[in-house]
Amino acid sequence: MLEIKNLHVKLEEEDKEILKGVDLTVEAGKVHAIMGPNGSGKSTLSYVLSGRDGYEVTNGSASLDGEDLLEMEPEERAAAGVFLAFQYPVEIPGVGNMTFLRTAVNAQRKARGQEELSAADFLKEVRTKAKALKIDADMLKRSVNVGFSGGEKKRNEILQMAMLEPKMCILDETDSGLDVDAMKLVAEGVNALRDEGRGFLVITHYQRLLDHIKPDVVHIMADGRIVKTGGPELALEVEHNGYADILAEVN
Amino acid sequence: MALPQAKLTATEERLASLVMPEAGCTRKAREAALARVREMGLPGRRDEYWKYTRPDTLISAEAPSAALFHTDEPMMFHEFDRLKIVFIDGVFSPEESDDLSMEGVKIDRLEDICCKDIHWAKELYGVLEARGQSPVQRPLAALNTAFASDGVAIHVTGKPSKPISLIYRHASETSDAILHHIIRVESGAEVTILENGPAASRFNKCIEIDIADGGTLHHIRAQGRDHQRRAATHMFTRMGQESIYKSFTLTVNGVLTRNEQVIELTGDDAVAHVAGACVGDGDFHHDDTVFVTHDAVNCESRQVFKKVLRNGATGVFQGKILVKEGAQKTDGYQISQSLLLDDDSQFLAKPELEIYADDVACSHGSTSGAIDETALFYLRSRGVPSREATDMLTLAFLAEAVEEIEDEALAEVIVSRLQDWLARRS
Ligand SMILES: Nc1ncnc2c1ncn2[C@@H]1O[C@H](COP(=O)(O)OP(=O)(O)O)[C@@H](O)[C@H]1O
Ligand SMILES: [Mg+2]
Numbered sequence: 001m002l003e004i005k006n007l008h009v010k011l012e013e014e015d016k017e018i019l020k021g022v023d024l025t026v027e028a029g030k031v032h033a034i035m036g037p038n039g040s041g042k043s044t045l046s047y048v049l050s051g052r053d054g055y056e057v058t059n060g061s062a063s064l065d066g067e068d069l070l071e072m073e074p075e076e077r078a079a080a081g082v083f084l085a086f087q088y089p090v091e092i093p094g095v096g097n098m099t100f101l102r103t104a105v106n107a108q109r110k111a112r113g114q115e116e117l118s119a120a121d122f123l124k125e126v127r128t129k130a131k132a133l134k135i136d137a138d139m140l141k142r143s144v145n146v147g148f149s150g151g152e153k154k155r156n157e158i159l160q161m162a163m164l165e166p167k168m169c170i171l172d173e174t175d176s177g178l179d180v181d182a183m184k185l186v187a188e189g190v191n192a193l194r195d196e197g198r199g200f201l202v203i204t205h206y207q208r209l210l211d212h213i214k215p216d217v218v219h220i221m222a223d224g225r226i227v228k229t230g231g232p233e234l235a236l237e238v239e240h241n242g243y244a245d246i247l248a249e250v251n
Numbered sequence: 252m253a254l255p256q257a258k259l260t261a262t263e264e265r266l267a268s269l270v271m272p273e274a275g276c277t278r279k280a281r282e283a284a285l286a287r288v289r290e291m292g293l294p295g296r297r298d299e300y301w302k303y304t305r306p307d308t309l310i311s312a313e314a315p316s317a318a319l320f321h322t323d324e325p326m327m328f329h330e331f332d333r334l335k336i337v338f339i340d341g342v343f344s345p346e347e348s349d350d351l352s353m354e355g356v357k358i359d360r361l362e363d364i365c366c367k368d369i370h371w372a373k374e375l376y377g378v379l380e381a382r383g384q385s386p387v388q389r390p391l392a393a394l395n396t397a398f399a400s401d402g403v404a405i406h407v408t409g410k411p412s413k414p415i416s417l418i419y420r421h422a423s424e425t426s427d428a429i430l431h432h433i434i435r436v437e438s439g440a441e442v443t444i445l446e447n448g449p450a451a452s453r454f455n456k457c458i459e460i461d462i463a464d465g466g467t468l469h470h471i472r473a474q475g476r477d478h479q480r481r482a483a484t485h486m487f488t489r490m491g492q493e494s495i496y497k498s499f500t501l502t503v504n505g506v507l508t509r510n511e512q513v514i515e516l517t518g519d520d521a522v523a524h525v526a527g528a529c530v531g532d533g534d535f536h537h538d539d540t541v542f543v544t545h546d547a548v549n550c551e552s553r554q555v556f557k558k559v560l561r562n563g564a565t566g567v568f569q570g571k572i573l574v575k576e577g578a579q580k581t582d583g584y585q586i587s588q589s590l591l592l593d594d595d596s597q598f599l600a601k602p603e604l605e606i607y608a609d610d611v612a613c614s615h616g617s618t619s620g621a622i623d624e625t626a627l628f629y630l631r632s633r634g635v636p637s638r639e640a641t642d643m644l645t646l647a648f649l650a651e652a653v654e655e656i657e658d659e660a661l662a663e664v665i666v667s668r669l670q671d672w673l674a675r676r677s
Contacts, residue, residue, distance in 0.1 A: 050632045053624065078634035090629040094647025100630070103643065108634035143647075160633060 007060035020224035036221035079111035081167030085157040150177035158189040175209035187212030207239035280377030284396035314427035314453035317479035327447040333416040341428020355409025379487035399431030414443035419450030426451035436466035449477035492518030502529035526655035531564035538567035560596035583613035
């Protein structure tokens with residue numbers, strides 16, 4: 001479903017190459033995890049896939065179900081089914097969370113030629129999904145992420161994902177800043193979305209999250225490349241020995 | 252001190268084009284105001300207070316012409332039940348206006364009060380304007396007091412059931428209108444004043460507002476439409492104990508608008524909020540000049556001004572909070588911000604605080620910036636198209652000012668006009 005081939009990315013403003021040939025394929029129905037030291041390029045990969053400005057693709061490709069993602073605007077990628085749960089969700093004062101959700105849901109439906117969700121149907125759905133994530137009515141009313149705790153922001157990302165029902169879910173360190181209970185909630189939210197038609201790319205530092213969201217494949221990223229790929233046991237190895245051994249082995 | 256020759260000439264040229272109306276009880280105030288104009292001279296480009304806004308076209312003998320804008324759009328506030336007072340090119344229109352009688356308020360045309368002997372009016376006309384000439388001179392307001400050709404006197408003694416709506420229609424491309432209203436809100440009384448319309452090719456308008464102890468005045472104004480119109484407006488407000496004054500102005504279009512607000516909190520525990528949202532395009536120039544004086548204990552003042560500018564538009568903010576000696580427990584807040592939608596637009600701000608009391612909490616801030624790229628990307632990454640996302644962020648930027656409007660229905664109308672402006676983008 002998601003196919004990344006030999007992806008090279010540099011910063012637009014500087015001559016600094018960050019991704020140095022990433023190859024990665026995520027099949028529908030599978031959960032892939034990416035682990036790797038800080039600064040290895042994990043967030044960059046997630047931003048490039050979702051279309052953030054500031055990066056220049058110098059080589060390679062990325063496609064979703066055969067459609068070239070790199071040619072699309074961010075909103076087109078979203079409509080095509082890409083979703084990024086941000087490492088640092090953005091605060092938007094003055095835009096109500098509920099308004100934001102409804103605008104996003106309906107914009108995507110419109111882009112796909114579907115009818116807009118009625119206000120009543122939308123409300124019903126949000127309430128049910130918010131409740132599962134323990135997001136209360138007050139959080140829905142407030143401005144997007146403003147005054148939310150770290151954990152609340154991450155749960156809000158998962159709520160958006162649940163409402164938008166994307167094909168390809170990319171989660172960038174959604175576990176950071178979460179306590180155990182919040183992590184369980186988030187994992188449940190993600191697991192509820194797992195199905196045959198949907199792929200996941202879970203970026204994380206820690207094995208912890210992968211106890212709750214069982215990955216099919218684990219990749220290790222270092223210095224802008226996927227340096228090792230394996231099964232869930234690879235995550236355990238990192239947990240016990242850190243990255244040093246793996247990196248030494250690769251080099 | 253003698254005026255510089257250029258200023259003297261410009262002032263005399265303007266004065267020569269005006270005729271003081273025959274006006275009984277305001278005559279003295281008008282003559283005194285004329286003397287003030289002669290002493291101060293009309294604003295010139297070198298005046299510090301006009302550093303950011305060129306006064307030339309506001310003081311020229313002839314008003315620059317302004318095309319009439321035709322639209323099928325209904326007039327602002329049309330959906331509200333209100334008492335309409337209509338001026339066409341600055342002349343009161345009895346035919347277009349509603350019957351001026353309403354419970355809780357007495358409304359008279361300025362020229363009629365002169366025949367009667369209304370005490371409060373005599374004590375207000377030109378009085379607050381004269382007080383407002385110090386520490387900063389406002390010659391266009393004095394010119395207004397001297398030569399206003401029409402206006403109303405509104406005496407609020409109760410709580411009228413509907414807003415009083417001042418409607419300024421523009422009918423002639425060369426009209427030059429000078430209007431002066433006076434409003435007295437008695438103790439415990441409460442009123443909402445609405446203002447809208449382009450008024451004239453050039454509009455000089457002054458309102459003097461005297462709010463007695465415990466009185467409340469809400470003011471919502473919309474300035475829009477005819478883009479070539481020019482306006483210089485002044486509102487002088489004196490506030491008694493526990494009185495409340497809340498003013499909001501929406502400005503959409505206009506090659507030149509200067510709105511001055513001069514507010515004096517003279518009674519303890521008074522609350523004054525002035526806010527403005529303006530959106531401008533191209534040769535739009537908009538200036539908010541606000542001067543709030545705290546001269547009593549435990550008063551609150553808020554100034555919230557937001558400007559969205561694109562295609563080379565200019566926004567100006569000059570705002571001051573003056574806390575006098577003894578005005579303890581003052582809570583003063585001032586924020587002025589601009590959102591520049593491109594590199595050609597500019598925002599010029601001069602925020603000032605001057606404090607002579609020690610137990611006060613005053614803050615001010617002024618910022619100027621572009622759309623937040625991170626927020627824009629966040630919205631787009633959720634599928635919101637770029638343009639819609641930009642509009643959402645623009646309205647969000649204006650929200651703090653719009654939230655100053657207490658009445659939800661009025662706030663909604665303002666927001667929908669802002670949305671219309673965004674939708675009209677080329
Ligand atoms: N916009 C940027 N400007 C400057 N450096 C950047 C930018 N984006 C990423 N980098 C650099 O690229 C490298 C990879 O960063 P990132 O993708 O955030 O790594 P990770 O998410 O794996 O911690 C780091 O060295 C980081 O400093
Ligand atoms: Mg990262």
